[in-house]
Amino acid sequence: MKDNRIPAACLAALSMAGCGKQAPERPNIVFLLFDDLGYGDLGCYGQELIETPNIDALAAKGLVFTDMYTACPLSAPSRCSIMTGMHSGHSQIRSNDERVPRPAGLTPANAETWFERICNNPDLEGQWPMEHGTPTIATMLKGAGYRTAMVGKWGLGGPGSGSAPNDCGFDYFYGFNCQMLAHSYYPDYLWENDRKVLTGNEYMPVSRRLDPGADPYDIRSYDKFNQKAYSCDLMYGKLEQWVSESAASGDPFLLMWTTTVPHSTVQAPEEEVMYYVRKLGEEKTPITDGGWYYPVLYPHSAYAAMITHIDTQVGRLVARLKELGVYDNTLIIITSDNGPACNSNSPIEYFRSGGPFRCGKGWGKRSLQEGGIRMPFVACWGDRLKPGRCGYIGQFTDLMPTFAELAGAEAPECDGISFVPALYGKKQPEREFLYWEFPGGKGLVAVRMGKWKGIVRDVKNGSTEMELYDLESDPGETENLAAAHPETVARMWEVVEASHAPVPSGNPNFEMTINYPQ
DSSP, X not given: OOOOOOOHHHHHHHHOSOSSOOOSSOOEEEEEEESSOOTTSSGGGTOSSSOOHHHHHHHHHSEEEEEEEOSSSSHHHHHHHHHHOOOTTTOSOOSXXXXXXOOTTOOXXXXXXXXXXXXXXXXXXXXXOOOTTOOOHHHHHHHTTOEEEEXXXXXXXXXXXXXXXXXXXXXXXXXXXXXXXXXXXXXXXEEETTEEEEOSOOOOOTTOOOOTTOOTTOGGGGGGGSOSOOHHHHHHHHHHHHHHHHHXXXXXXXXXXXXXXXXXXXXXXXXXXXXXXXXXXOOSOOBSOBTTBOOBSOHHHHHHHHHHHHHHHHHHHHHHXXXXXXXXXXXXXXXXXXXOOOBTTXXXXXXXXXXXXXXXXXTSTTSOSHHHHEEEEEEEETXXXXXXXXXXXXXXXXXXXXXXXXXXXXXXXXXXXXXXXXXXXXXXXXXXXEEEEEOSTTOEEEEEETTEEEEEXXXXXXXXXXXXXXXXXXXXXXXXXXXXXXXXXXXXXXXXXXXOOOOTTOOGGGOOXXXXXX
C-alpha cells in the first residue's frame, strides 16, 4: 500500500501559524478531558437536567466552540491524536487493543481470572503503546521549560512498554494506566509514576454481580461495589497538590486532567446519587447485569452525579488557582475524548447527551456520525478571551500547534493548525478539510469540508459508496445528497486517498484497506 502521508512542507503551509515564536507571557494550561461525555451533557451546551454550574461559569467568561471534533470516536486513538497532533489516517493508534490480546471467547462471565492476571503482572497491563520516543504535547512543552503532569486515565502503553506517561514527557503521573481496569471507580490500586499505590479498596473485578438472592431494588445490595476510596477524589487531591507545587515554582505548567467520568460503570458517592434520585425520581429498572460493568440501581442519577462531581472539582480548582495567584494566566480547556457510549449503564438518550445530534446505538461513540465525533469544547483564560460562541471548525490535532504557539515552543510535524487567532477573536485561518478513519466494526471513513460531511461505511468489505450530508441544514444527517453533488463526493475521495497512510506500529487490528472508486 502506498504511503500517502502529507509532506512536512504541506503541513507547514496548512498550519499558517508560527509555532516557534516566543509568546510574551506563556500561560499555564489545564486541559480537562472527560471520558465519553456527550456534546449535550453540559449546561452551556443545552443540558437541562445535569447540573454543571462551575463549567458553565467558565463558559460564560470564555469561548464555547460549536464545531470542534475529536480525531477518533474511541478512547485510545483519540488520546493518541491529542498527544501527537496526528489525525486518524496518520496516527500510530487507531483502535482500542490491549498490548497482550484478550483470550479468545472472553466474556464478562469468564473474565475474572484474566483480570487477576493483568492486575498481578504489570507486563500484561495497558493498551498498545506508541513507538518509544514519539514526540508529544508533553515532550514539546517540557522542552520549552514547562512542568508537566497527567492525572487520570492514560491508555497508550503500560508499564515497561516505553510508552507509559513518564516515557512520554510527563514529569508526574497518577491514575489508571490501563483503560480496561478503569471501569471501576473504586479500584484497589492506581499508578503513581512507575509505582503501584494501594487505595485501601478491596479488589473487585467488573465481572462481579449482585449476591445470590439480593434484592435488586434495595440500595444496600450494591454496597460491595461502592467502597471508600473514590478514584475521582484520589486523583483530584493529587492534581491540586501538584498544581500548588508548580505555581510555587514559578515555572509555567501543563496539567492534563483525564478523568474517567462519565465512562461506565456509573458510580458516584451515595449522597450525590440520591440528590439526583430526588430530583429525577425513582428509577424502576436497575441494571443487574451490566456486561463489562457493575450492576447499578440508579443509572440515570449516577450518570448525572458523576458529571456534577467533576464540575464541583472544577470549581475547587478554579478557587485554588485564584488563591495561588495564577488563575488569570491559566488557559483552561474542557472537552471529551469521544461521543457518548450507548450501553445499559449510560442513559444518553434520557439526557439527550448528543444535544442536536443523534446519539443512540450507532450514532455516538464508535461512530463517525456527528454525535460520535463533535465534542463540547470550552476555553477560558481569565479575562483575556472575549466571551461568546466560536464557529471555528477544528479538531484535536490542533492542540499541538496551538499550545506550541502559546508557549513559544517548536511544534513537531503534525496534522493540526493553531487556533490561537480564534481564541483572540481574530480572523482564523481555515483548512480545506478534516479527516477521520476508524477500523472498528466494519470500518468507517469520514471527511468534512465546510458545511459538507461525507461518510463511507463498511469499508472493510470494500464499500466505495460515500454518503453526503449538509450539516448546516441537516445536523442530524438524515438526507443523503451524494447523488446531487458528485463533484463534492469526488473531491472527498481525493482527500481520503491523500490522507490514509499504513499504520506505522504494525498492529493489524488498527489497519484497514480502503478501496477507491474507479
